[in-house]
Amino acid sequence: MIRVLLAEDMHLVRGALVALLGLEPDIDVVADVGSGEEVVPAALASVPDVAVLDIELPGVDGLSLATELHRLLPECRVLVVTSFGRPANVRRAFAARASGFMLKDAPPHQLADAIRKVAAGERVIDPQLAAAALEVVESPLNERELDVLRRFAEGADIEQIARERFLSVGTVRNYLTAIVTKLHARNRLHAVRIATDAGWL
Numbered sequence: 001m002i003r004v005l006l007a008e009d010m011h012l013v014r015g016a017l018v019a020l021l022g023l024e025p026d027i028d029v030v031a032d033v034g035s036g037e038e039v040v041p042a043a044l045a046s047v048p049d050v051a052v053l054d055i056e057l058p059g060v061d062g063l064s065l066a067t068e069l070h071r072l073l074p075e076c077r078v079l080v081v082t083s084f085g086r087p088a089n090v091r092r093a094f095a096a097r098a099s100g101f102m103l104k105d106a107p108p109h110q111l112a113d114a115i116r117k118v119a120a121g122e123r124v125i126d127p128q129l130a131a132a133a134l135e136v137v138e139s140p141l142n143e144r145e146l147d148v149l150r151r152f153a154e155g156a157d158i159e160q161i162a163r164e165r166f167l168s169v170g171t172v173r174n175y176l177t178a179i180v181t182k183l184h185a186r187n188r189l190h191a192v193r194i195a196t197d198a199g200w201l
Helices: 011-022 037-046 062-070 087-095 108-119 125-132 143-152 159-163 169-182 190-199
Strands: 001-008 025-033 052-056 077-082 100-105
Touching: 001 037, 001 100, 001 169, 001 190, 025 037, 025 108, 037 052, 037 062, 037 077, 052 108, 062 077, 062 087, 062 159, 077 087, 077 108, 087 125, 100 108, 143 159, 143 169, 159 190, 169 190
Parallel strands: 001 025, 001 052, 052 077, 077 100
Antiparallel strands: none
């Protein structure tokens, strides 16, 4: 039997997945949780072969948990599932030592097959997602611009960024204007979204 931990914050979805996987003769859901904070204690208590983690769990996200589970339970494989097939997320998932990456709208039998493959030591990824992830687009921003945008994305205002980086307020404004222009963004928040989706931040 393949022992599975399932982490999904939407109760109906989690219940449906537990029920569907329960119909598989070789899969046993030994734990199911609804938040990131519950994953590690549940994994240590149940010692699953495969942890199926939603990438956007409340509390601690699935990618951080993939890294933590690899450190604490190296024999436990991680299959990341998400509603958003962004290439940057695929690259981040494998960098976090995940063994698989699937979209949530995949048919249920594909999830069961993916669990079996991951448990057997294989890597699983949707072919279209794999192709998109390999098409890495270089950032048009230089290191200083990326640094300024990263701090802005974290919630720092222009004055704070200027103080931290020993720059004038006008220079920081100029950097943000250049960033918006280079990314063909509508505004600063749109620039943050573009850079995040591309995996540059």
